[in-house]
Amino acid sequence: MSDRGVLVVTGGSRGIGAATARLAAVAGYAVLVNYAENASAAEVVANAIRADGGRAETVRGDVGTQEGVAAIFASADRMGRLAVLVNNAGVVDHPARVADMSWARLDRMFRINTLGSIACAREAVRRLSTAQGGKGGAIVNVSSAAAKLGSPDQYVDYASAKGAIDTFTVGLAKEVAAEGIRVCAVRPGIIDTEIHASGGLPDRVRDMTPGLPMRRPGTAEEVARAILWLASDEASYSTGAILDVSGARAVLP
Template sequence: MSDRVMIVTGGSRGIGAATARLAGAAGYAVLVNYAANAEAAGAVAAEIRAAGGQAETVRGDVGSEADILGIFEAADRMGRLAVLVNNAGVVDQPSAVADMDLARLERMFRINTIGSFLCAREAVRRMSTARGGEGGVIVNLSSAAAKLGSPGQFVDYASAKGAIDTFTVGLAKEVAAEGVRVCAVRPGIIETDIHASGGQPDRVATMTPDLPMRRPGSAEEVARAILWLASDEASYSTGAILDVSGARAILP
């Protein structure tokens, strides 16, 4: 049993996997959540354990409340929940709003927004000093898209992440006196396979010449920001949304 358990949703790939690895090295007992790829999640957990850390895996779709409850039950078996990283998310094929159907919108908001709400709910129930907990940290994953709008491609995704920004600020104020800090990171164009899952495997390469730093970010660069927000070094930061976008999120 550990007193520093971290849940990383969507921890089998990309930013989630990088966060899980750094968390294991930092001494957290890491619960690597995955929706489908058990082999990839197992590889991340095995890497953490091989380096001397603690890690377990748990299957669960954050679009399902029942699965979310199962994720947190698995965390309870590991020890005291100290950090939740709300990382799991999806994109879809590029589309104009006029061509989006209800099924796409429901999936987008169910996983990217409602799932984060429900995971945070379960975390607060365990962390809040007003509910018998010992405090903790929630780090939400937003996106530069929340500020840029992603017209003609991913307005639904951008809107779901915009909701995460508002949620982060509101929940942070709600539980600030209960020992729970709530922050977010807002990544820009990051070199991960989420672009391929949205039907654009070459998106990063195509956009790189137009990025302010002329390069994409790495998953580890985002993960380091997440670990800082979760650490005691950020003890007076709550409601903060940290851009990790190479200046992309501040462009008009």
Template sequence: MPDVMIVTGGSRGIGAATAILGAKAGYAVVVNYASNREAADKVVAAIAADGGSAIAVRGDVGVEADILAIFEAADRFGTLTALVNNAGVVDAALPLAEMSAARLDRMFRINVTGSLLCAREAVRRMATSRGGKGGGIVNLSSVAAKLGGPGQYVDYAASKGAIDTFTVGLAKEVIDEGIRVGAVRPGIIDTDIHASGGQPNRVAELGPGLPMRRAGTAEEVAKAILWLLSEEASYSTGAIIDVSGARSILP
């Protein structure tokens, strides 16, 4: 059976780029999506056109039953050896004083609890003590975890700070199970997540003022993710890589 990679939120942006590179690296890829089946199907078609293997699987990582269904689909596809915890949400820019409990619940349920539950299911399948082959888990953090997102996204930043801590802790927890765990902290990346946060022009506005005078690309982040999953990173676990063009040192 082929080695399988699950990419949550794999229908767009960093997730789509990771799915495509993962297929090139030899994985059979589960392209998870929450609602946009057409976008997920396009990623699957692009992989198939390049000779790879992929399926689209619907599931909201904020719902445990959906997470279980995603992993069950992966079990039918092959042997899970890679998980990319990419699915996440942002919301409209607001100060904390204006945020509702419903917003905070959604943010942490998807960005944090969803990632932990996906990792739980991955560990159950990959752990050598449970008969697994081992593997790798890469979590998507954000430079916001360092910068704090004041006045705009302190909830998002806090959720990504939790991902950083989780990455280090899980890496130590499963180090004897043949599983490596890492994370990538993107900076300003040219994807449509900014539009979902109510700032569709954010990349154009911030890009020229960044240290490298441009935003990053989804492919640049995806390459870091694939490196962490590869044998080239065989001595790297608990590592968190900034792919931010040095933005982490600026406000």
């Protein structure tokens, strides 16, 4: 197994993050699995990687706080040279119209989904930039098809937070392109993960499947494979790119 450096995946204890962590280990990265609360789920991911001969550590840290971000990158520094950041941590909430959204909900939505990703990318740039003594690397942000669709009557706040990630991806990519850092994003569509249940709609995937262009949801591994490709040297001339992994849903009018 080759040594490609350290790959940090935020929100790595479940869903897309967990799938990304496992595939990253197979690709030869030492993987830091971040979680906010569920230590046992993160350890399951890390133990599976170790059982297959890979290297993995876990770190608790809420990306929506300065202390959480600091804890993540302190652990990454102890593991070795940072090579890739996957900004995957994110939250949804129960469906609501904008007129009914509380300040607390909006604060949580943007603090974790947007500000957390920007803060983590800031720390990654400080370590990766050739202008600051780094050896370069990649940042892959996890956006959402909601950024293009708007999610009216359900998650306009979530869609807006992810729309900000799209803009951030393009801006940061241009800012650090000459410093050995590539910045891309994936925009998943309806993916069969636990996030729907956390938003109060455990049957959302099943209910939406008949109306999806491919008549099926995507899987966490399908998104993870796109993330790992964007992080790899195979995507060496791709930066500022946002890849839809939505089964054509995000391109519908």
